Amino acid sequence: MAEVLIVGGGRIGSYLCGLLGEGGHHVHLVEIDAAGVARLRRLHPPEIVVHGDGTDPDVLEAVGAHRTDTVVTVTDRDETNLVVASMAKFAFGVPRTIGRVNNPKNAWLYTDEMGVDVALNQADIIAHLVAEEMSLGEMMTLLKLRRGQFSLVEEQVHAGSVAAGRSVVDLGLHARCVLVGVVRGAELLFPHGDTVLQPGDEVLAVVDSAAAATLAALLGPGGAEGA
Numbered sequence: 597m598a599e600v601l602i603v604g605g606g607r608i609g610s611y612l613c614g615l616l617g618e619g620g621h622h623v624h625l626v627e628i629d630a631a632g633v634a635r636l637r638r639l640h641p642p643e644i645v646v647h648g649d650g651t652d653p654d655v656l657e658a659v660g661a662h663r664t665d666t667v668v669t670v671t672d673r674d675e676t677n678l679v680v681a682s683m684a685k686f687a688f689g690v691p692r693t694i695g696r697v698n699n700p701k702n703a704w705l706y707t708d709e710m711g712v713d714v715a716l717n718q719a720d721i722i723a724h725l726v727a728e729e730m731s732l733g734e735m736m737t738l739l740k741l742r743r744g745q746f747s748l749v750e751e752q753v754h755a756g757s758v759a760a761g762r763s764v765v766d767l768g769l770h771a772r773c774v775l776v777g778v779v780r781g782a783e784l785l786f787p788h789g790d791t792v793l794q795p796g797d798e799v800l801a802v803v804d805s806a807a808a809a810t811l812a813a814l815l816g817p818g819g820a821e822g823a
Contacts, residue, residue, distance in 0.1 A: 597621045601664045601690075603650030603680045604671035605629075605636045608696065612668065613640055624659045626650045651679045653687060661688040670696040670716075678710055685711030735812045738800075746804050748776075754817040755795040765789035767814055770807035776800050 597620045602609050605627030613625045617640070626646045627633050633647040648655035650669065661667065667684040669677040677695045684690040697703045697717040706715035721740065739748040753759050759767055764775060764787050778785040779798035785791065793799065801811055 598665040599660070599663060600624075601626065601656075601659060601661055601667045601684075603667065603669040604677075604696070605632050605645070606670065606672060608670045609668075610636055610639060612670070613644070617641075617644075626655060626659060651676060651683065653683060656680075656683065656688060661690060664688070664690050666690070666692040666694065668694045672698055674698050674702040674705070678705060678712070681706075682711035685713075735808065735815075741802070746772075746802055747808060748800065748802055749808055749811070750798055750800050751812060751815045753793050753795055753797040753799060753815050756817045757795075757815050759793045759799075759814045760795045761792065763790050763792050767793075769814075770803070770810040772804045773807035773811050774802045776802055 600616055600621050600623045602613055602616075602623060602625045605613075605625055609625060609627070613623050613636075616623045624644050624646055625636060625640065626648055627636055628647075628649050630647060633645055636645045646655070646659050648658070650656065650671070661684055664684075667680065667690045669680040669684075671677055671680075674697065677698075681693040681695045685693050692713050693711055694714045694716065695706050695712045697706055697715050697719075700717060700719045703715060703717050703720065706712040706717075735749050735751040737747050737749050741747065769775070775787045777800035778787050778791065778793065779800070780794065780796075799811075799815060801807075803811055
């Protein structure tokens with residue numbers, strides 16, 4: 597299992613610590629606030645919660661950053677997260693760094709050059725999820741992939757849709773849409789070009805945002821031809 601260092605013991609850091617611990621990973625959690633440390637030690641094994649400043653190289657050294665597989669920095673300050681990620685990557689050679697973006701205007705700073713491998717922009721992800729739910733009708737987003745660039749979605753084939761009664765190859769699916777499953781009653785079908793979609797089928801697909809809109813139009817009532 598992985599050695600993970602989390603910097604920032606707020607709600608996200610604490611929840612992540614518990615989740616990773618349950619998954620069998622070896623976790624240390626660094627928190628600068630003394631009251632926060634006391635709270636975290638009541639929630640997690642006390643020995644894994646470290647009181648200290650994650651931007652202090654001595655603190656990172658003490659918790660074994662040099663042998664850590666992943667550093668996750670989720671404080672509520674972008675400047676702190678960037679410093680921690682940069683130090684972890686360039687001073688300690690940590691293979692993978694993940695940083696929380698607090699202010700979307702600062703997202704451009706979370707780059708490889710700053711030592712950030714993965715930037716988690718909460719505001720951007722949530723905003724896009726809301727926008728998708730508003731625009732895609734009954735389509736449900738099950739999973740976001742590649743920082744929200746792609747999604748695993750599910751939607752039912754409407755009886756009056758373009759897709760009802762047609763084979764997959766004839767739908768003219770968007771180039772960035774891949775059907776990965778069709779739930780029909782108690783069966784899970786793995787669709788091929790000659791698979792004919794029926795009203796009531798639950799279609800699972802991996803799409804980007806443009807392809808999601810096209811798929812929703814094909815599967816929904818009164819849909820249009822795909823592109």
